[in-house]
Amino acid sequence: MEQARQKGKRWVISTREEMREAAIEVVREATRRVSIFTHDLEPGIYDDPEFLEIIKRLVLSQTYARIRVLIANPARAVKNGNNFVHLGRRLNTYIEFRHVREDLRTHSEAFCIADETALVYRLQAPRWEGIADTYEPAVAKLYGRMFDEIWAASEVELEFRQLGI
DSSP states (O other), X not given: OOOOOSSOOEEEEOSHHHHHHHHHHHHHTOSSXXXXXXXXXXXXXXXXXXXXXXXXXXXXHOTTOEEEEEESOTHHHHHHXXXXXXXXXXXXXXXXXXXXXXXXXXXXXXXXXXXXXXXXXXXSTTSOOEEEESSOHHHHHXXXXXXXXXXXXXXXXXXXXXXXO
16 A cells, blocks of 8 residues: 655646646745746746745745746747746846757746755646646656756846846
């Protein structure tokens, strides 16, 4: 018989609202680091007031907190404006955005990782189906390593400095 999970909660998501709630719940687990891989900063998810309040409280309460965001296609977020980007401009010591290098944009997934323990993951970024887990260190570390590799290869471009991203 399978042993019951001692920590965390795992659930399936299938709608934008479930994704928003999952992102909020996962980020609440963070004590020092959040890593987000997104294609367009999903409007209604990463600019949700509740999500932004949690991020703001994290970076203002933890000296070493760090929020890193990789964006594969930031044109929509820049064009339409995004409250997460505005928060990042104000708290640029803690929140950093990078544009995924063109040859690395083959990744179709989207995810958010908190402290290498909690994550929300979607296999296909344009779709809302995915999983969320508040305690899955092995999987979070796997995607965290992938994130770190893409992060190291991607740089802030001049146009993002001018736009504050």
